[in-house]
Amino acid sequence: MLTAKNLTFGYGSRMIINDVSLSxxxxxxxxxxxxxxxxxxxxxxxxxxxxxxxxxxxxLQGRPVSQWPQKQLAKIRxxxxxxxxxxxxxxxxxxxxxxxxxxxxMHFDQSIHEVMVQTDCLQFADRDYRGLSGGEQQRxxxxxxxxxxWQPEPNEKLLxxxxxxxxxxxxxxxxTLRLLKQLAVKQQLAVCCILHxxxxxxxxxxxxxxxxxxxxxxxxxxxxxxxxxNIHRWYGVEIGIFNHPHHTSxxxxxxxx
Amino acid sequence: MRKxxxxxxxxxxxxxxxxxxxYSANSGALKLSFTQLMSMSFDDPLWNIWCNxxxxxxxxxxxxxxxLASAGAVMQGLFRNPLADPGLLGISSGASxxxxxxxxxxxxxxxxxMLYGKMVAAFAGSLFICVLIYLYSLNEQCNLAKMILxxxxxxxxxxxxxxxxxxxxxxxxxxxxxxxxxxxxxKGSWDLVFVSISLIFPALFGVIxxxxxxxxxxxxxxxxHYLGINVERIKRYLLLLCAVLIGTSVAVSGIIAFVGLxxxxxxxxxxxxxxxxxxxxxxxxxxxxxxxADTLARTLVAPTEIPVGLLTSLIGGPxxxxxxxxxx
Numbered sequence: 189m190l191t192a193k194n195l196t197f198g199y200g201s202r203m204i205i206n207d208v209s210l211s212x213x214x215x216x217x218x219x220x221x222x223x224x225x226x227x228x229x230x231x232x233x234x235x236x237x238x239x240x241x242x243x244x245x246x247x248l249q250g251r252p253v254s255q256w257p258q259k260q261l262a263k264i265r266x267x268x269x270x271x272x273x274x275x276x277x278x279x280x281x282x283x284x285x286x287x288x289x290x291x292x293x294m295h296f297d298q299s300i301h302e303v304m305v306q307t308d309c310l311q312f313a314d315r316d317y318r319g320l321s322g323g324e325q326q327r328x329x330x331x332x333x334x335x336x337x338w339q340p341e342p343n344e345k346l347l348x349x350x351x352x353x354x355x356x357x358x359x360x361x362x363x364t365l366r367l368l369k370q371l372a373v374k375q376q377l378a379v380c381c382i383l384h385x386x387x388x389x390x391x392x393x394x395x396x397x398x399x400x401x402x403x404x405x406x407x408x409x410x411x412x413x414x415x416x417x418n419i420h421r422w423y424g425v426e427i428g429i430f431n432h433p434h435h436t437s438x439x440x441x442x443x444x445x
Numbered sequence: 446m447r448k449x450x451x452x453x454x455x456x457x458x459x460x461x462x463x464x465x466x467x468y469s470a471n472s473g474a475l476k477l478s479f480t481q482l483m484s485m486s487f488d489d490p491l492w493n494i495w496c497n498x499x500x501x502x503x504x505x506x507x508x509x510x511x512x513l514a515s516a517g518a519v520m521q522g523l524f525r526n527p528l529a530d531p532g533l534l535g536i537s538s539g540a541s542x543x544x545x546x547x548x549x550x551x552x553x554x555x556x557x558x559m560l561y562g563k564m565v566a567a568f569a570g571s572l573f574i575c576v577l578i579y580l581y582s583l584n585e586q587c588n589l590a591k592m593i594l595x596x597x598x599x600x601x602x603x604x605x606x607x608x609x610x611x612x613x614x615x616x617x618x619x620x621x622x623x624x625x626x627x628x629x630x631x632k633g634s635w636d637l638v639f640v641s642i643s644l645i646f647p648a649l650f651g652v653i654x655x656x657x658x659x660x661x662x663x664x665x666x667x668x669x670h671y672l673g674i675n676v677e678r679i680k681r682y683l684l685l686l687c688a689v690l691i692g693t694s695v696a697v698s699g700i701i702a703f704v705g706l707x708x709x710x711x712x713x714x715x716x717x718x719x720x721x722x723x724x725x726x727x728x729x730x731x732x733x734x735x736x737x738a739d740t741l742a743r744t745l746v747a748p749t750e751i752p753v754g755l756l757t758s759l760i761g762g763p764x765x766x767x768x769x770x771x772x773x
Contacts, residue, residue, distance in 0.1 A: 238667060262673030272664055275525045276718030286661050289672045336672065 189214045189344055189378040195234050195244035198402075204230045205241070206402040214344045214376040217369060219389040221382075221413075222399035223423050228382045229270075229350055231399060235380065236267050236348055248346065262290040266336045267348040272329050274317050280328050281313040287335030299338035306367055307331040308360070322355035330364060334371075342375040349381040353388065361385075365392045386441050390414055391432075398422060414439045449715055451722035458729035462507070465733055469503050469740040470495070473747070502633035505641065506739040506753075507732040509630070509694040510704060512645045514731020515724050516690040517705025518712075519652050522659045522720055523683050524582060527713075528593065528768070530706035531691045535599030536574045537702075540695035541626060542603045543570030545610050548621055560640045568692030574599060575684045628701035628754020630739050641697050648689040649728060655683060656720035663718070701754045703761020704731050710768065 190212040197205040204227045212218050222228050233239040235246055237253035246253040248265065266287075274283070284300055304310045307327045312320060317328060330352060337345045347368075353361045369392055371377045383389045389396055389410065396413040398406040400422050406413045419427050425443065432438035449457075471478050475494060485491060513531070520529040520536075531537050543566035581595055611622050624631075652659075658679045661669045666676050694701070712726040735753070738760070742753040 236671065238670060258670075258675060259673045262671065265671075267668075267671045269665070269667060272668055274663055274718075275527065276522070276663060276713060278660075278663065278718050282660075282717070282719060283664075286664060286672065289657070289661055289674070 189249065189346055190235065190380075191247045192235055193244055193247070195231070195241045195246070197230060197234055197239065197241050204402050205234060207244075208234075208399075208402070208404055209244075210397060210404065210407070212346070212378045212380050214378045215372050216394045217372050217379040217381065217392055218395045218397060219381050219383050219393040220397045220399060221384070221386060221389055226399045227402040228399055230402075232267070232348055232350055232380070232382060236265065237261070238267075249344070259290055262336065263339075264337070264344065265346040265348075266333045268329050268333045268350065268352055270350045270354065272325070277316050277318065279313070280309060280315055280317050280320070283317050283328055284309070284331045284335055287332040287338075290336065295338070295340060299335050303331045303334040303338060306334060308363065323357060323360060326352060326355050327360065327364075337377070344376050344378070346378045346380070347371075349379070351382050351384060353383065353385065361388060368392070386414060386419070390439050390441070409437075411437055411439055414441065451716040451719070451726065454712070454716050455722065455726055455729060458726065458733060462729055462733050462736070465736045465740070466503055466507070469506075469736055470499060472740060472744050473499060497635070498633070501635050501638045502630055502739070503736065504638050505630050505633045505697060506736040508638070508641055508645050509698050509701065510731035510733070510735030511649060511728040512641075512690040512694040512731075513701060513704040513735070514708035514727040515649055515652060516687045516694075517731075518709035518720065518724050518727040519659065519683055519687050519690075520705070521709055522663065522718075522723075523680060523687070524592070525663060526592070527710060528706070530703070531571075531687070532700065532702040532705065533593060534574070534578055534596040535603065536571045536578070536688070536691050537695050537700045538600050538603040539570040539574030540567035540692045541570070541700055542606060543567055544625070544696055544699075545607055545622060548625070549610055549614055549618055560636055563696045564640065564644060564693050567696035568688055571692040571695065572685065572688035575688045579680070579684055624752060625699040627752035628699040628757070629742075629750075629752040630698050631743075631750065637697060641693055644689055644693045648686045648693075649724075651686045652683065652690075653721075653724050655679060655686075656724055659683065659720045660718075699752075699754060701735065702758045703765060704735055704757055706768075707761050707764050708734055710764075 192208060192210050195205055195208045196203065208231060220228050220231065230239070234241050237246060240254065248256060253261070281300065281304070284304065285296070288296055288299060304313060307330050309327055309331045312324060317325065320328065333347060337347060353364055356364060365388060368379050368381070372379050393410055395407065396410055397404055398413055398418065405422060406418055414429065416427060416429050419425060419441065427441050427443055429439050429441050432440050482492065482495060516531055520531060520534070521527055523529070544563055547563050547566045578592065578595060582592065607622070607626065611619050614622060658674055661672055661674050662676065662679065664672075669676050708730040709723065709727045712723055712730050716722050716726060735757070738756045739753045742756050743750040745751060
């Protein structure tokens, strides 16, 4: 679905992203991990096309992202950012409805209702967005981006998320990632997600990409990337790893005190 | 969070505006009721006063009120800031400086062209400050306090230049300048009504057309971009339209402060921030407020009158103070 070739980005002589190539397929969850300041968010902005790389190119369905008409792009690719704050009083359902901007009135009520159910937002549909907790706001933003990708017939779509679970409680972390997994499988959604929680990444990722200092240093299935040596080497932490008791192919990490 | 449905509020404001227009048309230094008017023949001088002095002035108050309040609502949305007021940010000052210059150095044009000339000058002045502030707001470290300080600086500089202009002006120019800088609608004429309507209504229509995009800009530039909005272009359009609204109203009536700040804020409290309703609501609210203020301005101390800008500042100043204190 998306292929990035030799992306490079930086300010002046400081390179933030250095020669990154990767691909994301429909139906797949790709999780980007890495220590603070590794360049994850910048990489995401290059992949979405919001920032233009100094060199290299991103191809969406074989066509350079920069050559897609913006309106058409908005129907198959969207992004949930870390924080979205509003200055003025908008109702939750008004915020979610903004996700339907590329479609006008088409399937309006049906799509809004469906994503509110999916993200567990119905109970505060009529409240002021600014009065919600951080976690509730994240759920509303998730609902908004899902509304943006909602189409009656499943087709290939691409969803980027920058730490979508950072403010969620345990229940909603699991709920959100299960939902993403389900959408990926059933609706040919390609998901590219930045996460800090390595155990969560291990549970749901089809592919993990470990970024450090603007380069991809490891990538592959969770069992290949999440090893004691790798984590120690790139994060500098002392950890142990065991296999998930019910799923032997899922590594789980614990910190040494 | 909100108390009334937008449609009902808009209808209510429209009804209120009609009542105010009738009330205002009926009152003034010269007592002149509708029943009196009806009993007179059309050649009576009183009809002349009513048609050519009172009526244009009422329409101007309505139109300028609409322009100021809707421009305020749009600026606040554009900067995502409830305190972004054309007056506070110095945009009105920019327009007033240019009009001041045209008062002192009038070019020789036919009268109707002169009216447009003033508007164009005011538009250029307001657009210049708009762009200046917009460029500054792109700066990463820009925040509310700095933007207001920028407005203070612009107002101070232009105030000084205006002082210089009045220093070199002759007696009649000085009177024109000072009356006009306090904001007044006393010079209403049908020419002015047509010229200002021809500029303000299309601009108002334009901002209402862009209300949906303005709503989405509230999510932030990057989010709006991902929703397929051409962020830079929409912002440029909105700035341009704001400059038309503010420039025209300053050219017509001088600086009338706080209408653009107070009205959108009150409407937002009632119906929320959806610009599809907020902008028309603010326009109607602004028309009501300015017409009421102008009617009071010309009846309270009849047979003379208070500049209407002084009245709106008297209402708006304390409201602004309350807004700041409450936001802490």
